[in-house]
Amino acid sequence: DHPGGSWASTLHVGAYDVLPLAYTALLDHVHERGHEPGGVVCERYLPDPGTVAEEELVTALAMPLAS
Numbered sequence: 001d002h003p004g005g006s007w008a009s010t011l012h013v014g015a016y017d018v019l020p021l022a023y024t025a026l027l028d029h030v031h032e033r034g035h036e037p038g039g040v041v042c043e044r045y046l047p048d049p050g051t052v053a054e055e056e057l058v059t060a061l062a063m064p065l066a067s
Contacts, residue, residue: 005038005064005065005067006035006065006067007062007065008029008030008063010022010025011059011060012058013055013056013057013058014057015054015055016054016059019059022059023041023061026041026063027063030063035066036065037063037064037065038063038064038065038067039064041061041062041063042061042062042063043060043061044060044062045057045059046058046059046060
């Protein structure tokens with residue numbers, strides 16, 4: 001679970017080797033709206049990576065915003 005406050009988030013669907021593109025998009029989104037990151041990005045893997053094909057991997061990224 002995440003502590004209270006404002007967060008930015010995104011979902012990445014696909015292989016982990018292109019996950020850095022989702023990080024870049026999330027950071028760009030935050031900066032374009034005049035916010036600053038307030039901590040470490042949290043990753044959640046949905047579904048279990050051992051149960052689906054690479055193209056069906058889903059990773060949720062969430063970044064706290066500085067107050």
